[in-house]
Amino acid sequence: MINWPNFVSQLFNGLALGALLALISSGLTIIYGTLGVLNLAHGAMFMLGGYAGYVTYTYTGSFILAVIGGSLFVMILGIVMERVIIRHFYNRPHEDQLLVTFGLGICFVEIVRFIFSSQSLVVPPPPLLQGITSLGFMYYPTYRLAVVGIVAVALAALFIVLYRTRLGMIVRAGIEDSVMVDSLGINVYRVFMIVFGIGAMAAGFAGIINAPVVSLTPGIGDDILVQTFVVVVIGGVGSFPGAILGGLIAGEIISITSMINPGYAYVMLFVAMTLVLVLRPHGLLGAQGRD
Amino acid sequence: MTAMLKQRRFLIEVLTAIGLIAAPFVLPHLGFAPNTVNRILVWGLFGLGFDILFGFTGLLSFGQSAFYGTGGFVAAYLLTRAGFPNVFLALVIGMVAAAVTGYFVGLIALRRTGIYFAMITVAIAEVFYFVEFNPLAEWTGGENGLPGVPTPSFNLGFTTLHFTTGWSLYQFLAACYFVGVVIALRIVRSPVGAILSAIRDNPLRATAVGHNIHGYKLTAFVIAAAYAGFAGGLLGVMQAFMPPDAFMFETSGQLIMQTAIGGPGTLFGPLVGAAVWLFLQDFLQSALGLGAAWKLVLGAVFVLLVCFLRRGIIGGIADLYRLAFGKRAHRESAAASAKALTAEEEQAIAEADVAKQPDPPPMAPLNRAGDGYAGPILQATGLTKRYGGLLANSDIDFTVNHGELRGIIGPNGAGKSTFFKMLTCEVAPTSGKIVFEGLDITGMNVTDVCQLGLTKSYQVNQLFSGLTVRENLTIAALSELRGKFRLDMFRSLQSIPGLSEQVERTLELVNLTTRPDTPVSELAYGEKRRLEIGLALATSPSLLLLDEPLAGMSPRERVETVKLLKSISKGRTMIIIDHDMDSLFELVGRVTVLQEGRVLVEGTPDEIKNNAVVQEAYLGGVHGVLDA
Numbered sequence: 001m002i003n004w005p006n007f008v009s010q011l012f013n014g015l016a017l018g019a020l021l022a023l024i025s026s027g028l029t030i031i032y033g034t035l036g037v038l039n040l041a042h043g044a045m046f047m048l049g050g051y052a053g054y055v056t057y058t059y060t061g062s063f064i065l066a067v068i069g070g071s072l073f074v075m076i077l078g079i080v081m082e083r084v085i086i087r088h089f090y091n092r093p094h095e096d097q098l099l100v101t102f103g104l105g106i107c108f109v110e111i112v113r114f115i116f117s118s119q120s121l122v123v124p125p126p127p128l129l130q131g132i133t134s135l136g137f138m139y140y141p142t143y144r145l146a147v148v149g150i151v152a153v154a155l156a157a158l159f160i161v162l163y164r165t166r167l168g169m170i171v172r173a174g175i176e177d178s179v180m181v182d183s184l185g186i187n188v189y190r191v192f193m194i195v196f197g198i199g200a201m202a203a204g205f206a207g208i209i210n211a212p213v214v215s216l217t218p219g220i221g222d223d224i225l226v227q228t229f230v231v232v233v234i235g236g237v238g239s240f241p242g243a244i245l246g247g248l249i250a251g252e253i254i255s256i257t258s259m260i261n262p263g264y265a266y267v268m269l270f271v272a273m274t275l276v277l278v279l280r281p282h283g284l285l286g287a288q289g290r291d
Numbered sequence: 292m293t294a295m296l297k298q299r300r301f302l303i304e305v306l307t308a309i310g311l312i313a314a315p316f317v318l319p320h321l322g323f324a325p326n327t328v329n330r331i332l333v334w335g336l337f338g339l340g341f342d343i344l345f346g347f348t349g350l351l352s353f354g355q356s357a358f359y360g361t362g363g364f365v366a367a368y369l370l371t372r373a374g375f376p377n378v379f380l381a382l383v384i385g386m387v388a389a390a391v392t393g394y395f396v397g398l399i400a401l402r403r404t405g406i407y408f409a410m411i412t413v414a415i416a417e418v419f420y421f422v423e424f425n426p427l428a429e430w431t432g433g434e435n436g437l438p439g440v441p442t443p444s445f446n447l448g449f450t451t452l453h454f455t456t457g458w459s460l461y462q463f464l465a466a467c468y469f470v471g472v473v474i475a476l477r478i479v480r481s482p483v484g485a486i487l488s489a490i491r492d493n494p495l496r497a498t499a500v501g502h503n504i505h506g507y508k509l510t511a512f513v514i515a516a517a518y519a520g521f522a523g524g525l526l527g528v529m530q531a532f533m534p535p536d537a538f539m540f541e542t543s544g545q546l547i548m549q550t551a552i553g554g555p556g557t558l559f560g561p562l563v564g565a566a567v568w569l570f571l572q573d574f575l576q577s578a579l580g581l582g583a584a585w586k587l588v589l590g591a592v593f594v595l596l597v598c599f600l601r602r603g604i605i606g607g608i609a610d611l612y613r614l615a616f617g618k619r620a621h622r623e624s625a626a627a628s629a630k631a632l633t634a635e636e637e638q639a640i641a642e643a644d645v646a647k648q649p650d651p652p653p654m655a656p657l658n659r660a661g662d663g664y665a666g667p668i669l670q671a672t673g674l675t676k677r678y679g680g681l682l683a684n685s686d687i688d689f690t691v692n693h694g695e696l697r698g699i700i701g702p703n704g705a706g707k708s709t710f711f712k713m714l715t716c717e718v719a720p721t722s723g724k725i726v727f728e729g730l731d732i733t734g735m736n737v738t739d740v741c742q743l744g745l746t747k748s749y750q751v752n753q754l755f756s757g758l759t760v761r762e763n764l765t766i767a768a769l770s771e772l773r774g775k776f777r778l779d780m781f782r783s784l785q786s787i788p789g790l791s792e793q794v795e796r797t798l799e800l801v802n803l804t805t806r807p808d809t810p811v812s813e814l815a816y817g818e819k820r821r822l823e824i825g826l827a828l829a830t831s832p833s834l835l836l837l838d839e840p841l842a843g844m845s846p847r848e849r850v851e852t853v854k855l856l857k858s859i860s861k862g863r864t865m866i867i868i869d870h871d872m873d874s875l876f877e878l879v880g881r882v883t884v885l886q887e888g889r890v891l892v893e894g895t896p897d898e899i900k901n902n903a904v905v906q907e908a909y910l911g912g913v914h915g916v917l918d919a
Contacts, residue, residue: 038406038410085594096601098353098409102544102547103594103597106586107594110584110586111587113586113587222540226413230410233414237406237407263424263425264426265421266418267422269414270418278399
């Protein structure tokens with residue numbers, strides 16, 4: 001017997017989680033698409049966004065400043081990381097890139113654990129978005145509803161940057177063929193740096209937006225990273241629309257399965273990924289050729 | 292390091308045995324507790340399989356915890372809940388379970404390569420973790436794990452050996468590790484091991500010389516899973532408790548980091564890495580009182596190693612060793628060989644060699660099933676390739692007879708390389724049919740076609756750049772001698788009949804006999820080019836395609852290579868694409884001219900030289916004698 005209000009609220013949970021996953025995955029996927037580097041520290045960036053936001057919040061008491069602080073911090077970290085380390089790995093094998101970003105991710109998590117200990121921290125939602133909202137037939141936490149809206153706005157902003165600006169055109173051209181873009185006289189390294197910053201910021205932004213929903217722990221990014229991988233495999237590596245579609249699919253799979261038995265959420269996610277790999281090896285919206 | 296591993300028979304095995312026997316007497320003085328040493332051994336055994344997968348085959352899996360946990364929990368379940376009496380047999384069953392799991396996981400994960408492979412293995416390992424915790428909690432004890440795993444004892448009739456804890460258990464673990472090393476060394480030195488390194492260096496060429504690389508990758512994956520499973524079982528035995536965190540992502544991560552710290556591709560890297568890791572963990576936590584920050588320090592060490600010492604501690608030591616002792620040896624050998632000579636002098640010597648050398652005995656192509664066939668060796672009809680709106684090849688009819696030497700010329704963009712790619716089945720034609728020795732090969736893959744006796748040398752060198760000249764040719768020759776897939780993992784390379792002869796003959800043919808043990812990265816361009824042809828030749832093809840064999844060569848090198856091509860062509864059918872028409876016209880019996888994806892004209896070199904249409908195509912209507 002299905003409990004309808006419960007089911008619908010799980011659908012909303014799935015939408016909120018899916019939107020977040022979509023945002024984080026777009027960050028990962030545009031970095032990979034443009035730079036050819038899979039950033040295994042992306043989950044840690046998500047976590048850092050939450051913690052940087054938490055610090056801003058404790059000093060200012062403003063949620064909006066926390067969001068700005070969290071996003072900016074991670075963006076700057078991303079830029080520094082690209083300049084100092086990642087840049088030297090463009091010409092090295094994929095395995096080395098994976099190893100170094102994996103190691104960096106561990107360092108970030110351990111630094112946070114060192115400073116804040118493993119205790120979970122809470123950032124309350126802004127006063128305006130606290131409490132619950134009546135949807136007529138059911139009640140739903142206001143902030144979670146707002147998350148869907150906020151993330152949708154962020155995704156739209158990312159879309160505009162990618163599809164309606166000169167920079168976005170260069171980035172998309174770079175995804176197709178970065179050597180060609182370089183030979184057209186565009187400083188590809190500067191573009192790479194900006195893309196890494198934007199991609200990292202997407203994760204950091206999601207991290208602070210998510211903080212009022214799930215309390216912060218240093219390990220919070222690990223699970224998210226794995227889910228992001230599934231999203232990217234389902235949607236197709238390097239595809240922005242694919243990341244959004246994959247994110248929503250993964251979010252709903254996790255939420256709906258959790259309603260029946262949380263233990264199977266990952267199993268179902270995995271089944272979906274396997275199906276995609278068997279039927280469409282390049283992902284639902286992925287382009288052929290990139291590997 | 293691979294070269295070092297091959298130095299002397301059983302040297303490494305003996306050194307390992309000595310090290311394992313000496314460890315209990317030496318390590319306590321260095322501050323290692325017996326339990327720490329035991330943990331190092333379990334990690335080291337786990338890592339042997341992982342190194343075959345990552346260090347030798349180049350597949351970086353982030354999901355080894357899945358097999359570690361599977362093997363561990365199967366063994367622990369048998370020994371605790373199921374009341375299974377024999378510890379060793381339970382460990383073996385756990386290993387088999389992990390290997391079977393690895394087979395199925397590998398089927399999915401190996402559908403893609405590179406970063407996809409990494410992401411898929413992470414996701415799969417997470418699934419195992421959650422499955423262990425929830426749906427299977429009844430069997431695995433969920434977050435409590437399985438306590439009460441017994442230690443092994445062996446009844447020898449007259450006495451019973453019982454291994455309990457500490458140094459007593461060490462003996463059992465050391466024996467397991469030793470057997471693990473012996474097996475791993477055999478695998479690495481077998482034909483399968485050679486092909487695994489070829490896959491790491493250049494999967495495309497490994498496929499093209501006729502190896503089913505998917506099968507071999509899956510093999511490496513299953514080997515790694517089996518090692519992981521056995522090590523997982525040992526973890527339970529060692530702790531008398533099977534912890535659920537064996538399944539955690541951290542386990543996979545720690546394995547990768549230890550391997551990278553110790554040195555991948557060395558087999559012993561994971562052991563060294565584990566020793567460094569566990570020692571530093573103890574040292575940082577207790578001696579320096581850093582508490583939880585130890586992992587941060589180790590993480591930073593790891594990042595620095597990846598940045599500056601990619602080959603890990605063992606690789607670094609090997610480099611130092613070479614720097615200290617290798618230089619002298621190098622200088623001595625340089626005096627003897629042509630190594631220290633200038634390129635000019637080397638060239639002169641090489642040429643003198645070519646001049647005085649009697650022609651090497653022609654290497655006959657292998658007799659294959661289709662040899663009774665009397666018609667043309669290759670017949671393509673209506674071959675068309677369309678890339679979107681671009682028509683690369685259009686309706687090409689092309690026939691080559693046995694023993695013929697055919698040239699293909701055409702302006703850039705005429706579709707020559709695309710045509711070759713279709714003939715070797717690297718790309719499928721949009722329409723048309725290819726018949727090789729009476730067999731329709733349209734739609735087959737490049738590996739099978741190579742096994743049938745049709746292969747090509749590439750326009751841009753596709754070598755196994757991390758291996759030596761001899762190893763390169765060995766890999767190509769193996770495909771002819773062993774077929775596209777065979778699991779002779781415990782056979783040594785030396786025991787394959789005909790292998791060394793074939794490699795030597797090919798070395799002679801491509802004039803690289805003076806440099807068989809030189810790494811490819813140290814070869815001159817002309818030598819690389821000759822090795823490129825040698826790779827195709829070592830598969831003993833009955834039809835050999837050569838895509839611009841003379842490209843980028845100096846005039847001298849050309850002379851040498853033309854001579855080489857002439858000697859190869861005895862008893863063999865060849866098709867050659869090149870822009871050097873003087874050389875080509877001298878070599879071949881007939882020439883096909885391609886232009887804009889179509890056959891323009893076909894004839895003898897003289898007919899082509901004087902053909903007005905060809906002159907038009909090349910010179911744009913200026914009529915005269917074509918002599919470029």
